[in-house]
Structure formats: C-alpha cells, structure tokens
Amino acid sequence: MVYFIRFELKILLAIGIMLGTILSPLQQVFADEVQIDPKQSDPKQSDPKQSDPKQSDPKQSDPKRVQIKMGEYLFYASGCQTCHTADNGKFLAGGRGFKIKNQGTVYASNITPDPETGIGRYTDDEFVSALRDGVGYKGRSLNPVMPYSAYRLMDRDQILAIKAYLDQQPAVVNKVIKGTVTVPAGNQNNNTNDSFEEDPQKSAKWNRGKFLVEGPGHCASCHSSTDGVKGKTPDYSGSIVNGWVAYNISSDGDTGIGSWSDKDLQQYLSKGYVEGHGAAVGPMAKLINDGLSHLSQEDIRAMVVYLRSLPPQEKGEAPANIPVEELQNTEPSHSHGSHLFAALCASCHLDNGAGRQGEYESLWGSKTATLTQGTNLIKVILEGSELKDSKLGSFSMPGFKDGYSDQDIADIANYVIAHFGNRNGHVTVEQVKKERALLNMK
Amino acid sequence: MVELNINNKIVRLDVSDDMPLLWVLRDVMGLTGTKYGCGIGECGACTVHLDGKPVRSCSLPVGSIGNQSIITIEGLDNDPIAQKILDGWVEKQPTQCGYCQPGQIMAAIALLHEKEKPSKEEINRALSGHVCRCGMYQRIRNAIKVAVGSTEDE
Ligand code: FES
Numbered sequence: 001m002v003y004f005i006r007f008e009l010k011i012l013l014a015i016g017i018m019l020g021t022i023l024s025p026l027q028q029v030f031a032d033e034v035q036i037d038p039k040q041s042d043p044k045q046s047d048p049k050q051s052d053p054k055q056s057d058p059k060q061s062d063p064k065r066v067q068i069k070m071g072e073y074l075f076y077a078s079g080c081q082t083c084h085t086a087d088n089g090k091f092l093a094g095g096r097g098f099k100i101k102n103q104g105t106v107y108a109s110n111i112t113p114d115p116e117t118g119i120g121r122y123t124d125d126e127f128v129s130a131l132r133d134g135v136g137y138k139g140r141s142l143n144p145v146m147p148y149s150a151y152r153l154m155d156r157d158q159i160l161a162i163k164a165y166l167d168q169q170p171a172v173v174n175k176v177i178k179g180t181v182t183v184p185a186g187n188q189n190n191n192t193n194d195s196f197e198e199d200p201q202k203s204a205k206w207n208r209g210k211f212l213v214e215g216p217g218h219c220a221s222c223h224s225s226t227d228g229v230k231g232k233t234p235d236y237s238g239s240i241v242n243g244w245v246a247y248n249i250s251s252d253g254d255t256g257i258g259s260w261s262d263k264d265l266q267q268y269l270s271k272g273y274v275e276g277h278g279a280a281v282g283p284m285a286k287l288i289n290d291g292l293s294h295l296s297q298e299d300i301r302a303m304v305v306y307l308r309s310l311p312p313q314e315k316g317e318a319p320a321n322i323p324v325e326e327l328q329n330t331e332p333s334h335s336h337g338s339h340l341f342a343a344l345c346a347s348c349h350l351d352n353g354a355g356r357q358g359e360y361e362s363l364w365g366s367k368t369a370t371l372t373q374g375t376n377l378i379k380v381i382l383e384g385s386e387l388k389d390s391k392l393g394s395f396s397m398p399g400f401k402d403g404y405s406d407q408d409i410a411d412i413a414n415y416v417i418a419h420f421g422n423r424n425g426h427v428t429v430e431q432v433k434k435e436r437a438l439l440n441m442k
Numbered sequence: 443m444v445e446l447n448i449n450n451k452i453v454r455l456d457v458s459d460d461m462p463l464l465w466v467l468r469d470v471m472g473l474t475g476t477k478y479g480c481g482i483g484e485c486g487a488c489t490v491h492l493d494g495k496p497v498r499s500c501s502l503p504v505g506s507i508g509n510q511s512i513i514t515i516e517g518l519d520n521d522p523i524a525q526k527i528l529d530g531w532v533e534k535q536p537t538q539c540g541y542c543q544p545g546q547i548m549a550a551i552a553l554l555h556e557k558e559k560p561s562k563e564e565i566n567r568a569l570s571g572h573v574c575r576c577g578m579y580q581r582i583r584n585a586i587k588v589a590v591g592s593t594e595d596e
C-alpha cells in the first residue's frame with residue numbers, strides 16, 4: 001500500500017526525469033522517506049486465523065465480538081464499501097454518485113455511526129427495514145439502487161451483525177448532497193423475516209453460493225438488466241451500470257462465463273485477474289478489492305458452483321480468444337495507435353499481451369480488451385485501475401488522460417481491439433471526449 | 443523472510459513480500475547500478491532480468507519472484523552478449539548523463555538473447571518503454587546494431 005500512496009509523488013518524479021532535473025538529490029529524499037519496516041505490517045492483513053470466530057481465546061468467544069466478526073464478513077460479502085466510500089473520500093462516509101437512467105443522480109449515504117449525517121440514530125428496527133425493505137430512517141423510502149431486495153435474503157441477526165460492525169467504525173461528519181431523483185414513498189416496511197430458504201434438492205454448496213450471489217453479493221444489481229423489474233427473475237446476461245459494461249455472467253459458452261474453468265473463475269473472483277480472461281477493472285475491481293477478496297475460498301467456490309448453474313443467455317459480444325503464441329507472431333503494425341501502445345502500454349502488458357511481470361498484466365482473451373465498442377477499455381486507459389493483493393500490495397495501472405488527446409486514446413483503443421481481438425474497433429473520438437467530460441465532472 | 447537468487451547468489455532477506463525488487467536491490471543489497479526513475483513501470487530505468495526476461499524491478503513485489511533468477515547490471519560477468527553490447531557502446535557512445543543506461547543495456551541484452559539479429563523495428567519495440575531524457579535513442583539503436591555486427595548506419 002505504501003507504494004501506491006507514493007504514486008502521485010512518483011509521477012512528479014517522473015516529470016522530473018523528463019525535464020532532466022537534479023535527480024540524485026530528489027531520489028535521496030524519496031529513498032529517505034520510504035521507511036519500510038517489515039514488522040509493521042498492516043493490522044488488517046494480520047493472521048487470518050484471528051478472524052476465525054471459533055477460536056478458543058475467551059475474548060474471541062465474547063458474543064459481541066462474534067457478532068462483530070460475523071458482521072464484518074457479511075459487510076465484505078455485501079460490498080458496502082464499494083458504493084458507500086467515494087473516490088478519495090473517508091471510509092463509508094458516502095457521496096459516490098449513481099446515475100439512474102432517465103431519472104437523475106443518487107448519492108450513496110454516509111453509513112458511519114455519526115448521529116447527524118450518518119446512521120448513528122438508526123434503531124435496530126430501522127436499520128433492518130432499511131436493508132431488507134428499503135424503508136429507512138423515519139419511514140423514508142430508499143432508491144432501489146441500494147440493493148435491499150437482495151439484502152433481504154439475510155435474516156435479522158445477520159443484518160444486525162452488519163450494524164454492529166458499522167457501529168465500530170469511526171464516525172465521520174459528512175453531509176451527503178441530495179440527489180436529483182425523488183423516490184416516491186412506495187416501499188413497504190413488512191417487518192417479516194422471510195429470509196433465504198435453502199433448496200433441499202440441491203447441495204449445501206449450491207445453496208451457500210445462491211445465498212452469497214443473490215443475497216449479500218447482489219451480483220444481479222449490475223449483471224442483470226431485469227433485476228428489480230417486477231415479476232422478472234434476473235437473467236445475469238449483463239447490463240450497463242454508470243457507463244460501465246457489466247458483462248454477461250450467465251453460463252453461455254461464448255458470451256457468458258460458460259467456457260471458464262472453475263479454477264479460473266475462482267481466482268478471478270478472489271484476486272481480480274486470471275490469464276486468458278484479463279483483469280477486472282472499474283467497479284468490479286473495486287468490489288473485488290473491498291469485498292470479494294476477503295471471502296474464504298470455500299465461499300468463493302460455492303459462488304462458482306451457483307453461477308455455473310445459471311441458465312445460459314446468449315447476449316452481448318463474445319471476447320476474442322487469441323493466445324499469446326499467435327499474438328507473438330503477428331506482423332508489427334505501423335499505425336499511430338500501435339506506436340502509442342508500444343510506448344505506453346507494452347512496457348507492462350507486452351506486445352503479445354502476456355504481461356511482463358505477472359498474470360495481472362495479461363490482456364489476451366479479455367473482454368475489456370477485445371469488445372468492439374471499447375466502452376470499458378476507454379475508461380481504463382483514461383483513468384487507470386488498481387487491484388489489491390493482501391500479500392503483495394497493490395498492482396496499479398496509471399491513467400493516461402493527461403497528455404494524450406482524444407484521438408490518441410481512440411487510436412490506442414482501436415489498436416488494442418484490432419491486435420488482441422482481430423476485429424475492427426468502433427471507438428470514436430466523440431466517445432472519448434464524452435468519457436473525459438464525465439471524468440472531469442467527478 | 444524472502445529468499446532470492448540475485449546475480450547467481452542465494453540471499454535471505456528480512457523484508458516484506460510487498461517490497462518492490464528495486465528497493466531490495468538498491469537499499470537492502472546496495473546494488474545501485476539499477477536506477478530508480480519513475481517507480482511506476484513507465485520509464486524502464488529499473489530494468490533487470492528475471493529468468494532472462496527484462497522486467498521493471500520498481501513494480502515487482504519480491505514476494506512474487508520465488509526461485510526465478512534475478513540478474514542486475516552488476517551480474518553480467520559471464521554473459522557473452524554483454525561483451526558485444528559493451529563493444530557497441532564503446533564505439534557509438536550512446537551515453538550522455540547515463541541515468542537510463544543500465545535499463546537500456548539490460549533490455550538490449552535480453553533482446554539479443556532472444557533474437558540474434560533484430561531488425562530496426564524489433565529494436566524499437568523492445569526498447570520502446572525506455573525513456574531517455576537525453577534523447578540518445580538513435581545512438582542506442584546504432585550501438586545495438588554494432589553489437590550484432592551490422593554495418594548499416596542510419
Ligand atoms: S523506475 Fe521502474 S520503470 Fe521507471
């Protein structure tokens with residue numbers, strides 16, 4: 001982590017090199033500043049056994065502690081942080097905006113225990129009905145962008161465990177601005193406890209997976225356009241959320257995840273990358289960093305078992321699957337985009353997309369790199385991406401929005417699609433301009 | 443504790459897994475031939491060989507290296523190509539301030555291990571991620587050409 005925080009400083013240093021400035025003294029300063037004490041590791045990354053509630057330590061079996069531990073785990077499984085922490089914002093203090101099609105923008109609320117601007121005044125009942133029925137403090141209806149219909153699968157004890165965990169977090173005073181969408185009071189406080197019901201016909205693993213995927217994980221919120229549409233079950237065939245394409249995760253062999261191996265899917269969900277399918281970017285990368293990467297391998301396996309059982313839906317474009325050996329032998333292109341790729345991207349991703357230092361840099365076979373509209377691709381090139389690894393720190397890609405024109409970015413994107421996908425990319429300068437404007441608004 | 447194979451010696455170091463190799467080389471091992479330019483994988487100054495492949499040591503956490511062999515600019519004694527590159531460098535003098543050079547040289551050597559006689563385009567591609575603030579690109583390319591025995595000049 002230390003290294004990523006230094007990121008901006010390093011950019012400055014990089015500029016320093018270009019200008020041919022006095023480098024050695026500067027370098028000295030940085031070398032002095034980076035104090036690395038191997039023993040002072042991040043407390044969050046401490047011994048995983050400590051998070052095992054079954055530990056015999058008397059302190060660990062204190063019911064309050066057990067509840068908080070359970071709440072923390074469900075908090076990760078629910079991905080609360082991904083929406084409720086804004087870019088560069090304080091932990092859980094809200095403020096991230098969500099554009100709702102044809103309606104306006106909703107801002108995620110402050111869920112720290114601050115009584116004025118957070119959820120400090122919520123009673124247990126109010127918190128439970130907010131998460132399960134979408135009826136919040138003093139009976140106010142929540143916008144369905146908050147996936148309460150999924151969280152409903154958690155029972156009262158589970159929801160209150162999340163509250164117990166949230167109550168332990170530092171209170172942050174942050175009044176979140178009011179969104180432009182008014183939610184009509186329509187949600188009903190049912191006060192029932194009809195949570196997840198196991199299907200006795202299916203395996204325990206499948207049931208656990210279903211609970212995680214449809215409940216706290218709320219995968220359908222992004223990966224299904226039918227989610228929340230009355231009377232329709234989610235089909236997991238993908239959707240567009242906040243301008244990002246959430247890919248088809250049904251079991252279709254071409255357009256979904258049907259052709260992924262179990263092992264690949266499992267690694268992708270817990271680490272965010274796997275050779276042959278590329279790396280997660282945007283909101284999915286965040287969700288993996290903040291949530292899924294904290295789940296046990298057993299639970300991730302259960303999610304895979306359930307995802308596999310989703311009926312195939314052939315929708316959207318399939319990724320191209322040109323392996324490294326073939327990419328290795330392609331004739332070098334002389335396009336502007338290919339030169340920019342060689343100069344900016346290949347130093348990490350390599351020309352053949354194998355990745356210079358590790359799997360997390362591999363590009364071949366990825367949807368982001370090969371879908372012809374390049375929707376997610378432009379966003380990543382402009383704003384970069386980051387994946388966190390509990391052991392190895394952070395793998396980050398810098399954004400290239402500064403210093404490169406809309407034409408440059410479009411050329412890189414179209415080259416990437418052509419090279420890794422053997423298809424014509426449809427990225428236009430206008431599209432890049434639009435994305436850039438959105439970024440500047442943030 | 444991390445065990446690394448640096449310049450054909452096994453060393454055991456008390457460093458954390460997420461420390462970039464460059465820090466280990468320069469600050470822990472004192473191998474300062476490898477340079478720190480940007481720290482984010484964009485300039486190539488920190489390039490070393492990992493199992494013969496050029497990598498950016500600034501963005502390579504040591505915990506991910508395992509038993510792969512690390513060769514730095516200090517560890518080229520027994521590399522036959524290194525001598526050829528040296529000859530090319532002496533003849534064409536592609537060095538001005540020199541800061542980028544360890545990285546350029548490591549990339550050039552790795553390229554020649556893979557391709558005996560790379561074309562101009564192949565040289566350009568292999569070294570394209572290496573930034574030289576002194577703008578010595580053409581001379582570097584010429585020096586590599588001398589190293590492979592090519593007589594054509596630009
Ligand atoms: S210092 Fe490693 S690439 Fe610049």
Ligand code: FES
Pocket residue numbers: 536537538539540541542543573574575576577578
């Ligand atoms: S010789 Fe000065 S940076 Fe390359």
